[in-house]
Amino acid sequence: MTIQVEIVTPSRQLYSGEVEMITMPGVEGEMGVLAGHAPLLTTLNIGELTLHNADGEPEYIAVSGGVVEVLPDKVIVMARSAERAEEIDIARAEEAMQRAEEALRTRPDEDRQPVEIAYRRSQLRLKVARRRRRTRPGVFVEDEG
Amino acid sequence: MASTREIRRRIRSVRNISQVTRAMEAVAASKMRRAQQQVMATRPYAEKALEVLSHIARLHGSGDALDALITSRAEIKRVGIVLITADRGLAGGFNANVLRQNAAFIKEQRDQEREVEVVVVGRKGRDWLLRYDPVIRAEFTNMPDTLATADIAPISRTIIDDFRSARFDEVHLIFTDFVNTLIQRPTVQQILPVVPAETTATMPPDYIFEPSVEAVLEQVLIGFTEVQILQAMYESIASEHSARMVAMRNATEAANELVDELTLTYNKARQEGITRELMDIIGGSIGLE
Numbered sequence: 001m002t003i004q005v006e007i008v009t010p011s012r013q014l015y016s017g018e019v020e021m022i023t024m025p026g027v028e029g030e031m032g033v034l035a036g037h038a039p040l041l042t043t044l045n046i047g048e049l050t051l052h053n054a055d056g057e058p059e060y061i062a063v064s065g066g067v068v069e070v071l072p073d074k075v076i077v078m079a080r081s082a083e084r085a086e087e088i089d090i091a092r093a094e095e096a097m098q099r100a101e102e103a104l105r106t107r108p109d110e111d112r113q114p115v116e117i118a119y120r121r122s123q124l125r126l127k128v129a130r131r132r133r134r135t136r137p138g139v140f141v142e143d144e145g
Numbered sequence: 146m147a148s149t150r151e152i153r154r155r156i157r158s159v160r161n162i163s164q165v166t167r168a169m170e171a172v173a174a175s176k177m178r179r180a181q182q183q184v185m186a187t188r189p190y191a192e193k194a195l196e197v198l199s200h201i202a203r204l205h206g207s208g209d210a211l212d213a214l215i216t217s218r219a220e221i222k223r224v225g226i227v228l229i230t231a232d233r234g235l236a237g238g239f240n241a242n243v244l245r246q247n248a249a250f251i252k253e254q255r256d257q258e259r260e261v262e263v264v265v266v267g268r269k270g271r272d273w274l275l276r277y278d279p280v281i282r283a284e285f286t287n288m289p290d291t292l293a294t295a296d297i298a299p300i301s302r303t304i305i306d307d308f309r310s311a312r313f314d315e316v317h318l319i320f321t322d323f324v325n326t327l328i329q330r331p332t333v334q335q336i337l338p339v340v341p342a343e344t345t346a347t348m349p350p351d352y353i354f355e356p357s358v359e360a361v362l363e364q365v366l367i368g369f370t371e372v373q374i375l376q377a378m379y380e381s382i383a384s385e386h387s388a389r390m391v392a393m394r395n396a397t398e399a400a401n402e403l404v405d406e407l408t409l410t411y412n413k414a415r416q417e418g419i420t421r422e423l424m425d426i427i428g429g430s431i432g433l434e
Contacts, residue, residue, distance in 0.1 A: 008190040010294050010372040011183065028355050041197065042355035043364045067364045069197060078193055078368060081294045 003035040005051060007061065007077040014061070014082050021052040022075055024068060033070055040070040044079060046120050048128050060085040062128040064121050088129035097122035149418060152411040156404055163400030169235070170393035176290060177386035181323070183291070184379040187372055194369040195341070201362050202341040204352075211359055214305065214366040215339045218314045224254050225282065225304055225313035226263045227336065227374065229320040229381045230270030232286055237392035239329065239385050240269040243321050246331035250319060251278065262313070264303055266378070282307070292378055294371060301371045308337045320377040321384035326391070329384035336373055339366055 005022055007015040023032040025047025046064040053059070066079035100119035107115055202215065228247050230240050247270070251261050262282040265271050271284045283303050288296060307313045316337040322330045354361050 006189070008193060010187055010190050010368065010375045011292065012186040013189045026355060027360070038353060039351060040353045040355065041361045042353075043360050065364070066368060067197065067361055069193075076193055078190060078197075078365070080368060080371070 001035040002054070003033065003037075004074045005077070006075070007049075007063075007079065007082055009066075009079050009082050014079075014084070015051070017051075019051045020054050022049065023052070024049040024077065025063070026068070033075055036072050037070050037075075039072070040068075042068050042070075044068055044077070046117070046124055048124065048131075049077065049079075049082070060128050060131040062088065062125050064124070083125065083128075085128050085132045088125050088132075090126065090129045093122050093125040093129060097126065149411060149414045152407055152414060156407045156411060159400050159403050159407065163397050163404065166393045166396040166400060170390050170397060173386040173390040173393060177326075177383050177390060180290070180379050180383035180386060184323070184376060184383060187376045187379065191369070191372045191376060194365055194372060197365050198339065198362075198369060199341040201358065201365070204358075212362050212366060213309055214337060214363075214370075215341065217338050217340075221257075221259055221314045223260045223262070223311075223313050225307060225316040225337075226250065226261060227300065227304060227316065227318045227320075227377075228263050228265045228267075228270050228274075229318070229377055230265070230267035230273075231381070231385045232268040232288070234269065235392065236385050236389035239321065239388035240267075240273075242329075243319065243331045243381075244270065244273050246333065247319050248278075250317070250333055251280075264300060266300070288378070290382060292375060294375070297371060297374050297378065300374055301367065304337060305367065305370060313337070318373065318377050320381045323380045323383040323387065326387045329388055334373075334377070336370060339369060 002018040002020055003022065005015060005017060005019050006013070021032055021034050023030060025031075025045040027043045027045055030047075031042070044063055044066045047062075049061045049063045051059040051061070061082055061084050063077065063079040063082045065081075066077065068078070069076045097119065100115055100122055103115045104112065104119060198215075201211070226247065228243070230243055234240060247263075251263075254261050262280050263270075263274060264283045264285075265274055265281055266285045266288060268286045271281070271286060274281050283300075285300060304313065304316045308316055315335065318332075318334045318336045320332060320334075322332040324330055
C-alpha cells in the first residue's frame with residue numbers, strides 16, 4: 001500500500017508521488033503516516049521530513065513551519081519553505097549558523113526568539129544536507145571481490 | 146546643413162543605442178517568461194490553502210471568532226496598502242500606471258475619511274511617495290527577481306502585525322496584473338481580512354486538528370497571505386518585463402528608422418560635396434586654359 005504525497009511551498013511544488021511512508025515533524029512530535037490514516041490537519045515544526053520508498057533509499061527534505069493535511073490516501077504538505085537534501089548549500093548553511101550563534105551570544109534575551117529560530121533552521125539544514133546520497137541511484141556498483 | 150562627419154557620428158551613436166535597446170528587449174523577454182512560470186508555480190499552494198481555509202470556515206459557521214485575520218471589522222478607519230512597483234524605469238507606462246491607480250485608491254479612501262498608510266515595494270514607488278504623499282509605513286527595495294518565502298516574509302509580517310494591533314482595519318494589495326504581453330492591468334485586491342471563497346471541493350467532515358483548530362487556521366492564514374503577496378509580486382515582475390520589452394522594441398524600431406533617415410541625409414550631403422568639388426575642379430581647369 002502506498003500513499004500519495006504532495007509537498008508545496010508558496011514558491012513551488014517540490015514533490016508529488018507515491019511513497020510507502022512519510023515521517024514529518026508535527027508540533028506534537030515526530031509523526032509517521034501510512035496509507036489509511038485518519039483525516040488530520042496539523043501544524044509543522046522546523047524539522048526533517050522523510051519519504052520512505054518501497055525500493056531504494058529514503059529521501060530527506062528540510063521543512064520549516066506550515067500545515068499538513070492528511071487524508072486516508074493522500075498527504076498534502078503546505079510548508080512555508082522546503083528544500084531537498086541535494087539542494088542545500090552547505091557552505092551557506094554553515095555561515096548562517098555561525099551568524100546565528102554570534103547573535104545568540106550578543107543579543108539581549110527579549111530579542112532572541114527570531115535568532116533562535118534562524119539557528120534551529122541552519123542546524124536542521126546542515127543535518128539534512130549531510131544525509132545527501134553519496135551515490136546516485138543506479139550508479140552504485142557492487143564490489144564482486 | 147551638418148557636415149558629413151557629424152552625420153556619420155550621429156549614425157554610429159544611434160546604431161549603438163539600437164543595439165542596447167535590442168539587447169534589453171531580449172533580456173526582458175526571458176525574464177518575463179521566467180516570472181510567468183513562477184506565477185504558475187505558486188498556484189498549487191494557493192489553491193490548497195484556500196481550500197483548507199474555506200473548509201475550516203464552513204465547519205465553524207463563518208469562522209469569524211477563530212482568528213482576527215478572517216474577521217471583518219465593523220468600522221474601517223485605517224487602511225493599509227501594499228503597493229508593488231519596480232526598482233527600475235525604462236518600462237513604458239508600467240510604473241506610472243500602477244502609481245496612478247494607487248493615487249486614485251488613496252483619494253477614494255480619504256474621501257470616506259479613512260487614514261491611509263503604504264507599505265511600498267520598489268524604488269519607483271518609494272520615490273513617488275516621498276515626493277508627493279509621504280505616508281510610508283515601510284519600504285522594500287532591491288527585491289531579487291527570483292523570490293523565496295524568506296524574501297517576502299517581512300512584508301507579510303508587517304501587515305499581519307499591523308492588522309492584529311488594529312493599526313490597519315483593512316489591507317489592500319495594489320499591483321500590476323499580467324494579462325498578456327500587450328495588456329497589464331493595475332489591480333486592487335483586498336488581502337486582509339482574508340475572505341474565504343466558496344469552494345466546491347468536498348473534504349471529510351471529521352478532521353482531527355493538532356494542536357487546535359486555531360493554531361492550524363493561523364498557520365494557513367499566514368501562508369495564504371504570503372502566497373498572495375508572492376503571486377502579486379510575480380504578476381508585477383512579469384508585467385514590468387513585458388512592458389519593458391514592448392518599450393524597448395519600439396525604441397529599437399525608432400532608432401532604426403532614424404538611422405535610415407540619417408543615412409539618406411548623409412548620402413545627400415556627400416553627393417553635394419562631390420558635386421561642389423567637381424565644379425571647383427572644372428572651374429579651375431577652365432580658368433587655366
